[in-house]
Amino acid sequence: MTAGPASRVVALWCPDWPAIAAAAGADLPPTEPVAVTSGNRVVACSATARAEGVRRGLRKREAQGRCPRLRVFAADPARDARMFEPVAAAIDAVAPGVEVLRPGLLVLAARGVSRYFGSEESAAERLVDEASAAGVECQVGAADELSTAVIAARRAALVPPGGGARFLAPLPVAELAAEPSLAAAERVELVDLLHRLGLRTVGDFAALTPVAVASRFGTDAVAAHRSARGEPERPPSARSLPPDLExxxxxxxxxxxxxxxxxxxxxxxxxxxxxxxxxxxxxxxxxxxxxxxxxxxxxxxxxxxxxxxxxxxxxxxxxxxxxxxxxxxxxxxxxxxxxxxxxxxxxxxxxxxxxxxWGGVGAEDERARRALVRVQGLLGGDAVRVGVLSGGRGPGERVTLLPLGDELVPESDPSAPWPGRLPEPAPSAVLPGRPPVTLEDAAGAAVAVTARGAFTAPPARLRWGTRSWELSGWAGPWPVDERWWDPAEARRSARAQVLLARGRDRDPGGVEPRALLLVFGGSGWNVEGVYE
Missing domain, CATH: 3.30.1490.100 (DNA polymerase, Y-family, little finger domain)
Incomplete structure (x- = not known):
């Protein structure tokens, strides 16, 4: 049955939006090659970067090897949404009823906008002009169903009423998982399975019967099959909206x-x-x-x-x-x-x-998160913080603490080389106050680090407050000379690992051996971490 005009959907898609947003946020010209990475892999790149061989899925190092002048930014959904709001506002001003699927992609009902501008073709031209006036390039598509309209926008196509299945049939089956805002997380695995089964196009998958799909695949496959056949992804429901939900x-x-x-x-x-x-x-x-x-x-x-x-x-x-x-x-x-x-x-x-x-919405992680949110409500937004792996040379520098609920964006890139970084393993506990200690040689003289990055004498004993331990082993020192080109901000330090053997003033039961990470600076030695 052919869908009526009232059910048609218009989709507006801004290609490479994460890269465009990152470039706009940094005030870079459109011709600058830009890539956005997540998990050390490229998730989006600009057309200029793509012309020089950069592709999604490449490792950061390989992308930089293909394009040495590539500007790399970490993925930031908040930045993408912030930069997309002017575009959504510009479209909403001429075509009310905009719905955002994700930053860079929005949809709206075709009926109102096509009636106002005379036709879907005129409406598409006007929407492209409005987006261009907001400073971005976009493509517009229209179809009977939402997912088909999004795929059509990627090809700047206006699919005629009732022609969704014919439009989708020759396309690669991977198109069913190309837009994550319309597909479940397991859609990529489904597409891979279909490809291995020999179903290479959307039409091949659509040719299967609904019974065969439902009996052999999961729930998401049924939704993908309806999309491939040009059928409504969300069937009409008689469920009315319960009152007082807002x-x-x-x-x-x-x-x-x-x-x-x-x-x-x-x-x-x-x-x-x-x-x-x-x-x-x-x-x-x-x-x-x-x-x-x-x-x-x-x-x-x-x-x-x-x-x-x-x-x-x-x-x-x-x-x-x-x-x-x-x-x-x-x-x-x-x-x-x-x-x-x-x-x-x-x-x-x-x-x-x-x-x-083992349960419903009250799973352990979700219950814990709700409890922490209540603590935030009592003590303030900064009272509950979570750690995210960051870049740095010492273990304390490699943890960025952010308020619970904020975007987990590290202070610096953890995938950068960071020469002089502490070798593995990292200490199990990092001491925030860095308590001072004294490192001594066998004669009781203080041990320091020379300008050449070596101990002044082999360390034999460590004093921490009123207690002391003999050392059964040590490693290092590892000198770090940071920002040596800037005298105002230059920092020189050295790290060493020591293994404590036994204490002179130990408890009756004795002291268990443990290892410490020490850092040497201008004021002497401090404990940076503890190995357990």
Whole structure:
């Protein structure tokens, strides 16, 4: 049955958006080759970088080898959302009803925009012009179904009504997993399996019967099969939206800083999911609304392939608030946010939310995270911090502590070479205060490190406060000379590992041997870490 015009969808896609956003955030010209990495692999790159051989999936070193002048940035979803908000606002100004699938990709109903501009072709041209006026290039596609429209946007195609299956049939089956915002995480494995089974195109997969797909593959395969056949991915449901699901919070004083707004958004997300759980539903489309002291009303709808978790809801609220408060949009509020509201637009049965092996939404990790969020509510946003691996030479430098719920972006790139970095294994505990100790030789004289990076004498004993230990072994020193070209910020240090054998003032039961990581600076030796 051919879908009617009212069900058609228009998708607007900005190619290479993470790379475009990173370049715009750093004020780089469009011709500069840019790559965005995650897990030391390229996840997005600009057209200029692609022309020089850079591809997604390459290791960072290999990408830099192919393009020596490549500018590399770490993946940052918050930055992507912040830079995309002006584009979404520009499109929403001429075609209300925009829904953001992810930064760089949005959709809207085709009926209103095609009637207003006369046709889908005219509407597509106008949307491209509006995005160009906002400073970005984009492609527009239209089709009967959402996933087909997104694939069509990647090819700048307007699929005629009822022609979705014919349009998709010759495309590689990998297209079913090309857009992560529309597919479950296991979609990549499904595509790989289909390819090994000899189903190389979307049409090959669509030719299978629904019964064969449902009996041999998982639930996501059934959704992918409906998409391949041009059928609705989400069948119409008779479930009505339960009443009183929306949550809102009044901010007194009004919120003007992104971190304060994100903290309020996290607490609101928790309240929303308590209501959703009580109603036995999960949210798949979320409206974020903010009102300011000057009477401005801002709203944006986020659509998700899978039901939102509390963490996913908090992420989208943070991204949207960051885009409003610190973005470059003309709709940026002129006053602080006084009211923040979250409203579910579309819900599904709670069974659609993936549950843990030993329970439901109350899995151990989720319960622990909710408890920590409550602690934040009592003590403040910075009271609960989590560590993320960062770059550096010492173990203390390689940990960046960030407030719970913030984007886990390290202070420096952990995949950089970092010459002089402490060799493995790393200490099991890092002491924040770096307590001072004294290292002595066999005669009791203090041991230091020379300008050539060697001990002044073999270390034999360590004194820590009123206690002392003889050493059964040591390694090092490893000198580090940082920023030697800048006298104002130059730092020289050396690290050594020592194994404690026995103490003179030990407890009755004796002292268990343990190893310490020491660092030598201008004031002598300090304990940086403990090996257990």
């Amino acid at each position: 949550v809102q919070q009044r901010c007194d004083p009004p919120v003007e800083r992104v971190d304060a707004a994100a903290f309020a958004g996290r607490a609101l997300a928790e309240r929303l999911h308590v209501k959703l759980s009580a109603a036995s539903v999960a949210c798949t489309r979320l409206l974020v609304h903010a009102s300011t002291g000057n009477g401005e009303h801002l709203s944006r709808t986020w659509r998700c392939a899978e039901p939102l978790t509390p963490e996913g809801t908090a992420d989208r609220v943070r991204w949207q608030l960051d885009g409003w408060l610190s973005g470059r949009s003309e709709s940026r509020p002129t006053a602080g946010i006084e009211v923040l509201r979250l409203e579910p637009v579309e819900v599904v049965a709670a069974g659609a939310l993936q549950l843990g092996l």
